[in-house]
Amino acid sequence: MNETRRMPIFNAAMKVFAEKGFARATVNEIAKHAGIAKGTIYNNYKSKKKLFLALLEEGIDRLEAAVSREVARKDTILDKLEALISAQLSFFEEYRDYCKVLLSEVWGLGHRWEEQVQRLQLGYFQTIQELLEKGQAEGVICRDLETETTAAAIFGAVGVAALNRFVFAREYKYNRILQTLKQFLLNGVAK
Amino acid sequence: MNETRRMPIFNAAMKVFAEKGFARATVNEIAKHAGIAKGTIYNNYKSKKKLFLALLEEGIDRLEAAVSREVARKDTILDKLEALISAQLSFFEEYRDYCKVLLSEVWGLGHRWEEQVQRLQLGYFQTIQELLEKGQAEGVICRDLETETTAAAIFGAVGVAALNRFVFAREYKYNRILQTLKQFLLNGVAK
Amino acid sequence: MNETRRMPIFNAAMKVFAEKGFARATVNEIAKHAGIAKGTIYNNYKSKKKLFLALLEEGIDRLEAAVSREVARKDTILDKLEALISAQLSFFEEYRDYCKVLLSEVWGLGHRWEEQVQRLQLGYFQTIQELLEKGQAEGVICRDLETETTAAAIFGAVGVAALNRFVFAREYKYNRILQTLKQFLLNGVAK
Amino acid sequence: MNETRRMPIFNAAMKVFAEKGFARATVNEIAKHAGIAKGTIYNNYKSKKKLFLALLEEGIDRLEAAVSREVARKDTILDKLEALISAQLSFFEEYRDYCKVLLSEVWGLGHRWEEQVQRLQLGYFQTIQELLEKGQAEGVICRDLETETTAAAIFGAVGVAALNRFVFAREYKYNRILQTLKQFLLNGVAK
DNA sequence: GATGAATGAGCTTTCATTCAT
DNA sequence: GATGAATGAAAGCTCATTCAT
Structure with a gap:
């Protein structure tokens, strides 16, 4: 479980899973991208699925961390x-591959993946949702909005x-999109 | 190519692909869900992929049709x-399975699927985008918004x-979400 | 077992089997070539294999008949x-498709096909062989030749x-080849 | 692409293809004959067809080599x-299975197989043909014979x-046949 | 620990054959 | 008799996983 060994696998896996x-991603292809042998992947991750889940966890961790940090500053x-x-967009910008994986495999087919991951999904939504609810309490966020739906909508948008x-x-x-x-x-489409 | 035969296949395929x-969906499972034999699927669709693409096309057609109709009334x-x-939400409500398929397979991994489908994807975005642009011209939609991004954001939300x-x-x-x-x-989160 | 029905099937089968x-020949393709439906083939022949065997029998019958007739005249x-x-060459000339089928499926892999056909194979060889042996008895055919081998060699050549x-x-x-x-x-390659 | 691994596959394939x-030969059966698993075949040959073509090439190479060597000695x-x-007969004697494969699949249905093989086929015929033509030039081979036909006839015989x-x-x-x-x-059937 | 050849379950697809119309 | 949709056994091929080196 050498961490220096895991890093190239991680990056290669991200690229191949995203593509x-x-x-359709094969362990062989990931190994080739990482410049190592197939067996070495199995020395570091129990299975293809476990490798994938590790990717997801790590990614969501990073996303949450990045967002939390930026949010805390304000x-x-x-x-x-x-x-x-801004933090979410910039995270997706930096980890394009991960963005694809996340949206297609996880949000698209949530139940396919383990509870473990579902908790993480809900975790990130919760962060947005709590922010919205605090805003409503403070009176700066429109009270008509149902916060769970809105949180999902923001993420989706x-x-x-x-x-x-x-x-x-x-x-x-990037800047124009942001x-x-x-x-x-914040203000909707209406003028 | 009996249409009455294609209908149950279509429905079964939708369910299984969504799940x-x-x-990971197997042709065998789709056949079982449809209560027919595997071979019958191939009498009606040349391949698993073709079946899937037919599903996508049909779905996008229906979505566009439903939306166009409602939009035209106003x-x-x-x-x-x-x-x-409202039309998009209600379409997704009616065709939950399709919603899953669309978001996970197509928007998630757009490039994996044929041009043919990509054109359809762009088609639906275009509809939203044109509406926004017309609104900007009329002065009812905020001019600061870049319309392509906004269209995608609306769909995603x-x-x-x-x-x-x-x-x-x-x-x-449903009504609360809508x-x-x-x-x-229309108005964003801010009060 | 209408004979007028069987004829087009026979011809179509010959063409497709030869090709x-x-x-790799499919019953469907044979049916299409014959301008009838697949089921009709099965009304006339019990199975694809039986159809093929009927073809072989008929072909060998015709070959033997043609050869016997010409040989008897001399x-x-x-x-x-x-x-x-001359008769064998001209038969192959007339039934090119059959020639291909015969050489590739039957002589090539004799044991794959039923006894019934093997007897026919031997039958035709026998005709040649007997002719050779009669010739040897009369002193016009070289006595050194082992007739079974020579018969096969003539057919193969x-x-x-x-x-x-x-x-x-x-x-x-055609004439140059003949x-x-x-x-x-008759005289070998040597001058 | 270990050569020691390919050898048993090669032999098993020859046997099964010949039979x-x-x-009708299945990859599974070839694997079983070779005492290995199906997948191992695919680690060594890209497809069933490629395996078959490799067999043909190798066989024709060996045939040409054996014949050339013997011819050169005289x-x-x-x-x-x-x-x-003599060399051709003894080659067929040694590689009976190959003889069956060659006659039934290749000469029988030449066009089904790749150019690559057709060139090899023509190559071997050419060798015979050239020998005949040189013989005609020297006056030891009968000038009436059209050499291309004769070459094919010799091979077939x-x-x-x-x-x-x-x-x-x-x-x-063997000796009697030879x-x-x-x-x-050389001298034909006539006395 | 690293390797990659070997494995075989599992998938898509084809097609001979049946049978209700 | 003619039809062709339905069937499902059987085949080629892929690839996650194992394990001897």
Whole structure:
């Protein structure tokens, strides 16, 4: 369980899973990308599935950490929400591959993966949801909004917008997208 | 290519693909769900992939049709947008399985699927985007918003909110979710 | 067992078996070539294999008949042998497809097919062999030759020469080939 | 691609292909004959077809090599021809299975197999043909013979005679057959 | 620990055959 | 008799996993 051995596997796995999805990715291909032999992967992860789950956990941990850090830096709820959006987008920007894996395998088919991961999913949603509820208590967030739905919607909006850009976009201007998302999520589309 | 024969296959396939995803779904299982033999599937669809693509096409067609119809009934842009959100949510409500398939397989891993489908994907986004642009021209939609990103964000918000409810929710109140989404997407979270 | 029904099946089967071989030929394709439905084939032949065997029997019957007729017309052994070569070549010329089927499926893998067919194979060889033996008795055929081997060799020489021309030849001059074969088989290559 | 691993596969494949033909032979059966698992075959040959083609190539290479060697040892054209017949027969004697495969699959249905193999087929014929032409130039081979046809006929005579003996013969006397074939091919049947 | 050849369960797909219409 | 949709056995091939080196 040497950590220096695990790192290249981790990165290679991320790339291959992102490209092919869980089922079509082969352990062999991951090993080749990592420049090691197939057996070595099994010395570090019990199975392909366990490797995948480790990826997911680690990724969600990083996402939560990044978002928490940025959110903690701000004082008002609205600033915190902006920071959250910005942090999520920037995380997806940095880990494009992971973004694909996350949206397609986990949010898409939540029940396929272990409880363990589902808890993590809910964990991240909870963070958003709590922020919204605190905002409603303070009177800066609209009280009409049902917070669980809104939390999911925010995640979905940022995630799909980001993903759309990776997959299809002719040009990708990070700042323009960030600005649009902030504006959109805080104030809606209506003038 | 009897249509009465294709219908049960279609439905069974939708269910199984939604449950397992494309790769883990087996043709055998789809056949069993449809109460027919494996070979019969191949009498109606050339391959597992073709069956899947037929599902996607048909689904996107229905989604576009449902949305177009509702949108056309309204006069102002804001009403049209509300109608769009409502139609998309209600479509996902009616075709829960399809919602899962769409978000996980297609938006998640767009490039894995044929051009043919990508065009359809873009098609639906375009509808939203054009509505937004017309709104900006009329002055009812905020001009700061970059429309392509916003269109993706709207789709993602509605989709993930709906999906979240199917997969995790303890209670599912359609009207509450719809109201929340409309409020959120039109006016944002800020009070 | 209508004979008028069987004829088109027979012809279509011959063509398809010759093109694809027994295993790769499909009953469906034969039916399509014959302009009838698949089920109709099974009304006339119990199985694909039975159809194939019927083809072989019929073919060998015709070959034997054609050869016997020509051989019977001649008086001397050497004339009879010439007639045999000529009749076999001209039969292969007329039934090219059959020639392919015969050489590849039957002589190639004799034991794969039923006794029934093996008897027919031996039957035709026997005809040649008996002619040779009568010739040896009369003193016009070289006595050093072991007749069973020679019979097979004659059949093989004519068959492969004919087949080679169908499959590869740039130009196909029937008379030139016939003349060469006669000369070769009767007098050998040596001057 | 360990050569020691490929050898048993090669031998098992030869046996099974000879017994069943290409289409009816199953990879599983070949594996069982070789005493290994199905997957191991695919570690060594990309597909069943590739395995078969490898067999053909290797076989034709060996045949050509054996024949060339024997032919080169002789000085006169007639001796070379005798050597060729003898070498071909003895090759077929040694590799009975290969003889069956070659005659049934390749000469029988030449067009089904790749160019690659067709070139090899033509290659071997060419060798015979050139020998005949040189003989005609020297005046020891009858000038009336069209050499392409004759080459095919020689191959067919030796091949079918050999095959006939493997498949049907009650007794198999190599020397008697060889003597008969030499006599027959050089001087014909006529006394 | 690292390797990669060997394994065999499990998948997609084909197609001879049946049988209700 | 003719039809062709339905069937499911059987085949080729992939790939996660194991394990001897």
